[in-house]
Amino acid sequence: xxxxxxxxxxxxxxxxxxxxxxxxxxxxxxxxxxxxxxxxxxxxxxxxxxxxxxxxxxxxxxxxxxxxxxxxxxxxxxxxxxxxxxxxxxxxxxxxxxxxxxxxxxxxxxxxxxxxxxxxxxxxxxxxxxxxxxxxxxxxxxxxxxxxxxxxxxxxxxxxxxxxxxxxxxxxxxxxxxxxxxxxxxxxxxxxxxxxxxxxxxxxxxxxxxxxx
Numbered sequence: 096x097x098x099x100x101x102x103x104x105x106x107x108x109x110x111x112x113x114x115x116x117x118x119x120x121x122x123x124x125x126x127x128x129x130x131x132x133x134x135x136x137x138x139x140x141x142x143x144x145x146x147x148x149x150x151x152x153x154x155x156x157x158x159x160x161x162x163x164x165x166x167x168x169x170x171x172x173x174x175x176x177x178x179x180x181x182x183x184x185x186x187x188x189x190x191x192x193x194x195x196x197x198x199x200x201x202x203x204x205x206x207x208x209x210x211x212x213x214x215x216x217x218x219x220x221x222x223x224x225x226x227x228x229x230x231x232x233x234x235x236x237x238x239x240x241x242x243x244x245x246x247x248x249x250x251x252x253x254x255x256x257x258x259x260x261x262x263x264x265x266x267x268x269x270x271x272x273x274x275x276x277x278x279x280x281x282x283x284x285x286x287x288x289x290x291x292x293x294x295x296x297x298x299x300x301x302x303x304x305x306x307x308x
Contacts, residue, residue, distance in 0.1 A: 098122060098173040100155050100288075116258055118208055118226065119180055119288035129261070129281045131155070131291065147291055150278075154289055167299065168200060171292060178206060180292055184299070193296045207290075208236070210296045220300055226294060239297060250293060258282050259290045 098120070115124055134146045147156040147163040156179070160169035167184035178199040185192045196202065206227040213221040213235075224237035224270040234253060241248025241261065259281045279294060281287040 098175075098177055098179055100255060115284040115286075116252070116289070117284050117286045119292060121286070122289035123286045124284055125281070125287065127283055129287050131279045131281065131287060132277060133277055133291075133294065145295060156288075167193075169295060169299070171288070171295065179288060182292070183293060191300045193299065195292055195296075208292075210239075210293065210308075212300060213238075218298065222293070222297060222300070225290060237293070239293060241297075248294075248297060257287045259287075259293075261294060302307050 100122070101168075105229075115121075117124065119227070130150045132150060132152075134148070145156075145158040146154060148154045154174050155176070157172050158169050159172055160167075167182075169182040171179045171182070173179055178279050180198050181196045181201060183194050183196070183201055185194065192209055194209045195207050197205040197207055208224055208226050210222050212226045213223050220239075223235035223237035224230050224239065226236045227282070229236055236253050237257075237258075238251045239248055242252070249257055249263045251257055259279060261279045262277060279290060281290045
């Protein structure tokens, strides 16, 4: 399936990976680094919290979901509203596990990956990401280190190779929404749909942490 996502503008230079990282869709691979601008929107009953655009203000993704839902559920959609992945949080898990499924599915056969906190008690959030094929979960497939609150995190492969970085952008405003925004640089040959999904989970877990403070 092809999604209605504009071709993103190039970001700063970064070394390409020898093996492409594809988790959500190979359509979201680029031969050059991609800078995505993520804007936090005011929460409403029908809408989630993010709009994702390229550096020129072209909207690429949105998040939809109900903040009053009994089971935390978010959907990443393309610019035409077609569902790309669905996020669901497992209820009553100490590590705040989220599962991500293909399209608008929540069927186990459509599971793409899951992510959870590396430890129950953390000063700064670290996430372990497991692909659906990694059923034993003896070791993570990807690691996220950093803080959504500080708008700074790095995403690594299990070989400790950096594939994306989130940057604090002081004073940067989204051209469409006129709100504070921050950027994520996705390295070449890395599925930027997957990176967006991981950042969404980091945000949701950070929201949980705020409730615990």
